[in-house]
Amino acid sequence: MSRNLVDELLSSRMRGAQPSAVREILKVAERPEVISFAGGLPAPELFPVEEISRAVQEVLASQGGPALQYGVTEGYVPLREWIAVRLRARGTASSSEQVLITTGSQQGIDLVAKLFLDPGDAVAVEAPTYVAALQAFAAYEADLLEVPGDDGGMDVDALEVLLQRRRVKLIYVIPDFQNPRGTTLEGARRRRLVELARHHGAFILEDDPYGELRFRGAPEVPLSAIGPDHVIRLGTFSKTLAPGLRIGWLHAPVEVVRRIAIAKQSADLHTPTLTQRAAAQLLKTFDYAGHLARIRRSYGERCGAMLAALELELPAGARWTRPDGGLFLWLELPPRVTDRALFRHAIARNVAVVPGSAFYARRGPGRDRFVRLNFSNQTVARIGEGVRRLASAMVPGVELATAPVPITA
């Protein structure tokens, strides 16, 4: 009865919404006997647990009232200042007025979508890209226009063709160590991308959860440094301190920040004051650079172990990206192996991956030929064992007779 009422009253935006395939798969992958390459989880053994505990204690001992009281929507000023300083150090002209704290950078995507998108408005996205960004745009009934990419990131020529044909409001891009492909947008393409946004009057939504996790090569310039007036940049502590804090941020022109603050007021009033103040307190004394170096070293080793194992174990015809940082690589399957078949064979062998089809806004030929592999959340030893199991699961053309896994295509 309630079921019927819900269906009857549902908004058109939520009518087709399905739970994230990735999150559903993660539930299967949680079983302890499973070696999971499926999630996008950072390594918990690298969380600065004691330092966070001490920071919370210090904040509550010295500023218990304000740390537990309502706060301003834009966020805790010293934390916004710390972020602005860090953005400036990487070449982006920023001030604390240009920074707004979000409840994870996922909220940044949602608020930007809420601010700009009417039903039918066009958003250009890489194909493939971050699933929950696709969901956030879809929840505002956006028209998702896919732009292909390669090892150098989004194909800006293809984007230009698209922009000439169609009015696009937002261009969503993960320039560093893209999710799911692990690729990085080339410097020349970055400049071209900003020029295109400027020429066609669009905003670039630069999502940068992984930029600090570079374990090889020199950093590329952030899009926000190239085109300050046309770029909204998202960052987060989820991959560097801890995701459980849910502290992200948005850097943008002040006029965007002002309006995002209005949207955030009605979304959740503000991000928790306690965790914001604890993060600000932590960063006063913590060796953040040393901490990042440890994460980079560890993820570099794990990525290296995964690449070596893939080289050793995988049958002919399989190919994969070679990331310079981040959490993921993208595996192209050998002939006659499809992503869902592999997922099922793999889970039967206690190894989990995410079928690549999940990362596209729509179905298409050849899109079932990939899986995403995460290397940050398993030890080197388990990575080797997991890849061996995965290789043994690559049985061409054989479908297992199991219930289909729900995939958002």
Next chain:
Amino acid sequence: MSRNLVDELLSSRMRGAQPSAVREILKVAERPEVISFAGGLPAPELFPVEEISRAVQEVLASQGGPALQYGVTEGYVPLREWIAVRLRARGTASSSEQVLITTGSQQGIDLVAKLFLDPGDAVAVEAPTYVAALQAFAAYEADLLEVPGDDGGMDVDALEVLLQRRRVKLIYVIPDFQNPRGTTLEGARRRRLVELARHHGAFILEDDPYGELRFRGAPEVPLSAIGPDHVIRLGTFSKTLAPGLRIGWLHAPVEVVRRIAIAKQSADLHTPTLTQRAAAQLLKTFDYAGHLARIRRSYGERCGAMLAALELELPAGARWTRPDGGLFLWLELPPRVTDRALFRHAIARNVAVVPGSAFYARRGPGRDRFVRLNFSNQTVARIGEGVRRLASAMVPGVELATAPVPITA
């Protein structure tokens, strides 16, 4: 330049959005010399600061990894269970599957609006009501239909007339110690309200931030206990533990919870795991009943002090509500005194109130004849002094020549 691009690309939902008048006024009211009756802040001296600090330490010492890792969208299961038990104790049939943790109960309002409202869909609201609920519904381009109320809460006869005329998807109500009026919905009206929702196929959004703060009289039955299939109930720790934790919850039929979880995935993935686990840890050993009794006693004293001072100080023609709990009372101004004029005269005398016009979805005759007074955030002594200043600011018919205060009418 960026300004123009923002205006050009803005979604229609955000085109008219203004910052909350209440939040703008709070900035003025923050000056230390101001006695503020303006905010909706709980008393920080009643926050269980040490207990929260200890709970965070315990959680991080014993479960540091999971407490800082990504969590499930629906929330931390032991916390959902605690809430379900508490709901059952107050007569609502609930299980943890029917409870979803939100980033403050404001997010509950936003997600329910996102789930159900297409542009033009009707939402019935009390006039006056909580400003940020009006903003949340407006952000989904809802048509806000106002229902009058009196000292017994929403006028259900007027609601019935409305429901006969117009298809309404949601009925938003704060049954206990309503914001801004401090009134409580009568028992008979509660049953009638649920019948009307059932008959007309609408959901009631029962927002209950203040229900635990009753300092006089016996509790009324929750709407969720009367009409489990037609009520979505919101609760929060903001007024009982601390708002800076940003932990609220939603109780609803499982089918609603399932779909709200999908909406929340793209909104912020999940509410911070650290604060959720700390709250669950705290509630294991904390004397929550004793803590609530302290808050009730304090707010009861403060409310009593305000009522006594109003009686003593205010000129003839002023009238006010007499709340049985919560944070607010609603003051009807004496003849020829308007809310904005009073606000200006009052702030010149270092006392702050919120003009009543802010709490209506639209302007209307006589709506400038009220102000909201908060009694939870000032000591008894300062309440007396503040009301004296306020009385001296009630200068009939005299407008101060100052810049107008932004009011969302």
